[in-house]
Amino acid sequence: MMAEQVQAVDIGKVFELKGYAKVIRDKDYDAELEFGIQSFDDVRTSDGRIAITFDDESKVKLTEHSKLVIDEYIYDPNPSKSKLALNFASGTVRFVTGKLGTIDKKNIFIKTPTADISIRGTDFTTTVNELGESLIILLPNEDGSPSGEIMVSTLLGSVILDEPYEATTVTVYETMPSKPVILDLTLDIIDNLLIVSPPEEKRLEEEQGTRTTNGKNLLAFDDLDVDYLNEDFFEDSSFDFTELDIDYLNTNFFEDLLDILEEIDELEDEELDQQATSTAIKGTNVGQDTTTQITTIITGNIISLRRNVNQSIQLDLDSGLAYTVIFIQDGVSNQIIINGGGTSRIRILQSSG
Numbered sequence: 135m136m137a138e139q140v141q142a143v144d145i146g147k148v149f150e151l152k153g154y155a156k157v158i159r160d161k162d163y164d165a166e167l168e169f170g171i172q173s174f175d176d177v178r179t180s181d182g183r184i185a186i187t188f189d190d191e192s193k194v195k196l197t198e199h200s201k202l203v204i205d206e207y208i209y210d211p212n213p214s215k216s217k218l219a220l221n222f223a224s225g226t227v228r229f230v231t232g233k234l235g236t237i238d239k240k241n242i243f244i245k246t247p248t249a250d251i252s253i254r255g256t257d258f259t260t261t262v263n264e265l266g267e268s269l270i271i272l273l274p275n276e277d278g279s280p281s282g283e284i285m286v287s288t289l290l291g292s293v294i295l296d297e298p299y300e301a302t303t304v305t306v307y308e309t310m311p312s313k314p315v316i317l318d319l320t321l322d323i324i325d326n327l328l329i330v331s332p333p334e335e336k337r338l339e340e341e342q343g344t345r346t347t348n349g350k351n352l353l354a355f356d357d358l359d360v361d362y363l364n365e366d367f368f369e370d371s372s373f374d375f376t377e378l379d380i381d382y383l384n385t386n387f388f389e390d391l392l393d394i395l396e397e398i399d400e401l402e403d404e405e406l407d408q409q410a411t412s413t414a415i416k417g418t419n420v421g422q423d424t425t426t427q428i429t430t431i432i433t434g435n436i437i438s439l440r441r442n443v444n445q446s447i448q449l450d451l452d453s454g455l456a457y458t459v460i461f462i463q464d465g466v467s468n469q470i471i472i473n474g475g476g477t478s479r480i481r482i483l484q485s486s487g
Contacts, residue, residue: 144170153182191232200225256282261388274298
């Protein structure tokens with residue numbers, strides 16, 4: 135029997151379900167197959183998985199312990215009138231755009247706790263761990279070509295994903311997304327990771343038959359007949375770990391991958407920090423300084439000073455030279471001395487008057 139729902143316009147429905155999931159609206163509803171989905175629904179899984187299809191044939195799949203909030207959904211044959219706003223709050227979600235993939239990017243708003251995602255015609259996954267850190271992976275079409283393009287943005291900038299299995303991570307909204315990397319994955323792996331309905335069982339023998347090996351009935355095996363103290367299990371080469379031993383159905387795979395990519399990004403940051411130590415800076419801190427409101431980024435031989443308040447300033451300089459830089463914005467003055475200051479003096483004055 136279908137759960138009673140508040141009368142409103144359905145924008146989609148549950149088309150696959152494994153285990154338990156719920157939809158929070160005016161109250162908590164137990165999710166069921168064909169259950170109608172509405173704008174502003176909060177969809178959550180615990181030990182279950184759920185798949186939803188929207189009116190435009192877009193699909194979203196949630197693994198265990200995931201949360202998706204549908205902030206707004208409008209589908210109209212006129213692309214300029216269509217709109218999509220989703221919030222991937224936690225867990226792992228795969229999103230495949232349907233007809234909404236053809237509308238203008240400005241009408242699509244997808245968020246995680248640490249990133250904004252702009253898409254066009256895209257198949258991708260997003261994983262958000264308990265800290266809100268995000269992993270975004272662009273998936274290909276069935277023919278291996280890119281399924282579209284993703285722009286992942288934060289307060290300090292954005293990166294583009296436009297190659298199959300290209301990925302980026304974001305730790306907090308006040309940092310840049312990590313440099314995109316291409317992962318060694320396949321669609322089969324992704325599909326297995328995000329499977330909702332269990333695969334159909336295939337009978338290898340007749341229903342009344344029993345499996346045998348070398349004439350022995352396997353169903354008659356009794357582990358009490360084995361003397362485990364005399365068995366040397368470590369002689370068995372089957373204990374060697376191979377790719378076949380990886381459990382791709384383990385939902386922690388994506389969070390493990392997030393940790394790995396963060397470690398790679400931290401190693402790259404350490405290289406930048408080493409470069410930064412060779413550049414002496416006084417008056418502000420490298421990175422985002424909440425006191426001066428200046429963000430200082432050193433990349434190679436370029437030092438970039440940025441301050442975005444009522445007005446915006448960005449100044450790119452050779453990190454090997456010496457400067458005294460003075461920012462004056464709406465009466466607020468900040469002096470930054472680079473490599474001792476030297477004789478080069480740069481003064482920038484901005485006011486709203």
